[in-house]
Amino acid sequence: MSSNSLHYHYVVPGDDFTQAGKASSAVKQILKQLGFNPQTIRKMSISLYEGEINMVIHAGGGEIDVDIDDEKITAVLTDRGPGIEDVELAMQDGWSTASEQVRGLGFGAGMGLPNMKKYSDELKIDTEVGKGTTVTIVVKLAS
Amino acid sequence: MKVKEIAEKLGWQIIYGDGEREIEGGIYCCDLLSIVMGRAPSDSLWITVMGNVNAMAVAALADVAGVVVAEGMPFDEDALAGASKGSVTVLRTDQPVFAAALSAAKVLGLK
Numbered sequence: 001m002s003s004n005s006l007h008y009h010y011v012v013p014g015d016d017f018t019q020a021g022k023a024s025s026a027v028k029q030i031l032k033q034l035g036f037n038p039q040t041i042r043k044m045s046i047s048l049y050e051g052e053i054n055m056v057i058h059a060g061g062g063e064i065d066v067d068i069d070d071e072k073i074t075a076v077l078t079d080r081g082p083g084i085e086d087v088e089l090a091m092q093d094g095w096s097t098a099s100e101q102v103r104g105l106g107f108g109a110g111m112g113l114p115n116m117k118k119y120s121d122e123l124k125i126d127t128e129v130g131k132g133t134t135v136t137i138v139v140k141l142a143s
Numbered sequence: 144m145k146v147k148e149i150a151e152k153l154g155w156q157i158i159y160g161d162g163e164r165e166i167e168g169g170i171y172c173c174d175l176l177s178i179v180m181g182r183a184p185s186d187s188l189w190i191t192v193m194g195n196v197n198a199m200a201v202a203a204l205a206d207v208a209g210v211v212v213a214e215g216m217p218f219d220e221d222a223l224a225g226a227s228k229g230s231v232t233v234l235r236t237d238q239p240v241f242a243a244a245l246s247a248a249k250v251l252g253l254k
Contacts, residue, residue: 018221021200025228028204038185038206045204046180053177106193106201111177118181 006030006068012052014061017105023064024049027075034068037142044073044139047120050112051077051135057102058082059133072121075137083129091117144251146188146209146232152250153236155211158218160232164208166251170244176201183207188251190243194218194235196225203229211247213240 008030010023028045048064055062059081067074084090091113098108117123122138147162149155168187173179176197183189185206191198194212199222202210208231212218215237226233236243248254 018196018225020197021204021225024204025200042185042206045206049180049200049204050177105195105197106174106176107197109175109177111175111181115177115181 004070006034008066008068010064010066012055012061012064014056014059016061017056020053020056021049024052027066031068031073036073040073040139040141043119043121044075044137047116047123047137047139048075048077050115051075051137053107054112054135055079055081057098057107062132070141072138072140077135077137078132079134080132083131083133084125084127085129087125087127146234149188149209149247149250150232150234153246155234155236158212158233158235159223159226160209160230162209162232162234164230164232166208168208169253170247170251171207172240172244180205188247190240190247192216192240194222196221198222199225199229199231199233202226202231202233207231209234211236211243213238213243 031041059079062079065076093114094110096108096110102108120137121140124136127133150157166188168184171183171187172190174191174193183205186208188209189207190211192214194216210233212235
């Protein structure tokens, strides 16, 4: 870990779709101000937004911790939701357990985790049914 | 071409934003937000029927140049508040999505 490290913490309220994306937008703004290249910002923004939305839809909210150092941006999303029963299945394009109400808002296409996989450089999912899920997203900085 | 220029040429209403961004990523049409999130090119003109706050968040995060709310779909106050947090211009037209895309493509000279 580099000595030049920035840390940000966000609380994501559950089931509030008007607030969903607030943390991701704040992080995007910070990355812009820090002058990262647009591709890096886009990768982190997309991955983080999908994770944030998942916490709102499925887990009753949670917390996000973002660390930025000289080599990478790391986001850790922690929730105490129901956990993911079958991660392999959840990773498949189009698989979703979202409600009709959530689908009506334009979500629930089953692209959340696949998008996170596609746009992050590292994606780690620690989940336990009934306990919660911790998702770690890493986007490396272009050298 | 700037977003405001296309609005002017097609007579589309500018609901929010200055329209100063250049459309350099083509035209993109889709309504499912997670698909838009992952696939809408940055700097594109995104045409959709979703005029809600979440669509505005997706537009800002996917970094599109502008959003066109087609079919004259409603655009509520929450969505306006959402739009105001980003730098995305929002347009509205009564045209259906395909017709809107076709008109925009003609104006942009896309083939």
